[in-house]
Amino acid sequence: MSPSPAAVVTEDRPAVHAERVQPAYRSPDRRKAGRPRPAWLSGTVANTVLFVAVAYALLPAVWLVMASTKNLADLFGTNGFAPGREFNLGANLSYLVQAEDGIYLRWMLNTIVYAGVGAVVAALVCMMAGYAFDKYHFRGKEKLFGLVLLGVMIPSTALALPTFLLASKVGLTNTFLGVFLPGLVFPFGVYLARIFSASSVPDAVLDASRVDGAGELRTFWSVSFPMLRPGFVTIVLFQFTAIWNSFFLPLVMLSDPKLYPVNLGLYVWNTTALSQGHPEDYLLAITGSLVSIVPLVLLFLSLQRFWRSGMTAGAVD
Structure with a gap:
């Protein structure tokens, strides 16, 4: 027997209704793709910003290199970004090391001791303090660490x-x-050292070392410190740069030229060139500035792999 027309209509009606209420699917990717991209996010703007940042960083160094190749006449009579017509870099270096009985070499040695030895000792102190803040529990630990963070916020010049x-x-x-x-x-x-210790030294390794009978100092030097070495190098680079560039503290602390760091000595030469009418001191200040950045460049190039691994380790907790 064939079904009645009413039954056919009744059976087909839900399907028709389902087709009507079913919403049309729109891909969210298509909606996003249809929106215009902001102009400041375009590649041209980003590349322009990067170019300006690179130029800001490199142009002073380029000027310093070019100025160090000039004699006194070329220094004031030629384009700042052009080399000297006679390329006097060798003569300027010779004049630099002989000026005032070789006082510049004394300044460089002072700075290497201030920055080199000081940065290594400071990094050791920071690593031990950061390790203690991370791995040991003692009364008032977080309050004491808050004082350390307060010291971070105070500028050294103040x-x-x-x-x-x-x-x-x-x-x-x-x-x-x-x-x-x-x-x-x-x-x-100290703050960085605590982060490095938390991310690089597992507590289980320390427990195993103590079970084996190692004391706390032996555990730190033989087990923990090798894991913290990238962080140690990172802190050394930070502090070495800070001490090398320090100016105001030596300015107020020292009056003996034989104790000057190189920054203060170059400032004295530049001041005498301006105030006492000694234009040849300009060449001393410029050539000395070029030589003074060479140790920093060499240090970063030789330790950059530790720097990269240390920054990566300290960024992951």
Whole structure:
């Protein structure tokens, strides 16, 4: 028997209804693709910003290299980004190391000791302090670490005059220790060391070392410190750069030219060229500035693989 027309209509009606209420599917990707991209996100704008940043960083260095190849007449009479007509770099270097009985070499040696030895000792102190904050539990730990973070927020130039007043009380003004000892304090390094310790040294490894009978110092030097070595190098680079570029503290602390770091000595030469009418000191200041950045460049090039791995380790917790 064939079904009645009413039954056919009744059976087909839900299917028709389902087709009507079913919404049309629209891909979200198509909707996003139809929107115009903001102009500031375009590749041209990004490349322009990068080009300006690179030019801002490199142009002063290019000018310094070009100026170091000139004699006094070319320095004031030629384009700043053109080399000297006689390429006097060798003569300028010879004049630099012979000026004032070789005082520049003394300044460089002072700076290497201030920055090199100071950065290594400061990094060791920071690594031990950061390791202790991370792995040990003691009363008032977080409050003490809050004081360390407070030290991070205070700029070093703001502490130069109080440091000078404290040094004058104990007789350390115009001495090597008056500049060297403040460089051993690096609150930001303690903060970094705690992050490195938390991300690089598993607690299970320390527990295993203690079960084997190792003391705390042996555990730190033989087990933990090899894992923290990339972080140690990173802190050394940070503090080495900070001490090498330090200017205000030596300015207020030192009066003996034989104790000057290179930055302060170059400032003195530039000042005498301006105020006392010694234009030849311009060449000393310019050539000395070029030589003073060479150790920094060599240090970063030789330790860059530790720098990259250390920054990566400290960024992951």
